[in-house]
Amino acid sequence: MLELTMASVSDADAAATAGMTIAEAPSAPGAVLRVGRDKSVCRLVTPDDWLFVSRVHLEFVCGPDGTWTVTWLRGSQPDPSSEVRLVRGGAAQPVGYGATVSLPRGGSGELIIADRSRPRSVNVGFYHEG
Numbered sequence: 001m002l003e004l005t006m007a008s009v010s011d012a013d014a015a016a017t018a019g020m021t022i023a024e025a026p027s028a029p030g031a032v033l034r035v036g037r038d039k040s041v042c043r044l045v046t047p048d049d050w051l052f053v054s055r056v057h058l059e060f061v062c063g064p065d066g067t068w069t070v071t072w073l074r075g076s077q078p079d080p081s082s083e084v085r086l087v088r089g090g091a092a093q094p095v096g097y098g099a100t101v102s103l104p105r106g107g108s109g110e111l112i113i114a115d116r117s118r119p120r121s122v123n124v125g126f127y128h129e130g
Contacts, residue, residue, distance in 0.1 A: 001026055001129045002060060002068050002103070004033060006044040010120035021045075027129065031062040035113075035124055046122050052082040052115040053122060060103075060126075068128050070111065071100040085112045103128045 003024045023043040025031040034042040038055040046053045054075035062068050072084045072095050084095040088109030095101055095111070103109070105128055113122040 002031075002033065002062070003127045003129075004035070004044060004060070005125040006035065006046075007123045007125075008046055008050070008120075009123060010118075025060075025062070027062050027066040027068065029062055029064045029066070033060040034058065035060075035122070044124065050115070050120070050122070052080075052117070052120075053113055054080075057082075057113060057122075058084070058111060058124065067105060068103045069100050070095075070103060070126075072097060074098040081116055082113050083116060085114070086110075087112065105129075 001024060006021050021044055023033055025033050034056050035044045035058040036042045036054055036056040037046050037048055039045050041056055056073055059071045059073055060068055074097060080097050085092045086095050086101060086109060088107060103126060108127040111124045
């Protein structure tokens with residue numbers, strides 16, 4: 001099972017968690033969870049006017065062995081207007097545009113989609129049952 005929580009945070013409400021939403025999927029091969037602005041394909045949806053987030057920004061996919069990966073999907077622009085960081089165990093690492101990273105079994109962490117032009121972000125917490 002992969003559990004995701006998402007909070008949208010702007011400088012106006014940085015001290016509060018705004019718009020918390022939750023999604024989960026069983027760790028079955030081929031299971032997919034998406035994060036972005038497109039309500040028709042994303043389980044966790046950001047505000048429509050937050051254009052630093054692509055229509056489909058992050059895609060979580062369960063592989064044949066039950067391990068989850070997350071991909072920062074390339075959008076329509078050659079250079080993204082956001083940056084994505086993976087935080088786990090207190091350490092942050094950048095996720096490259098178009099890159100895929102594995103999520104630890106029995107682990108938790110957070111992916112942060114940060115707007116490069118303003119102090120606002122989408123924080124996606126994850127917990128991957130072991």
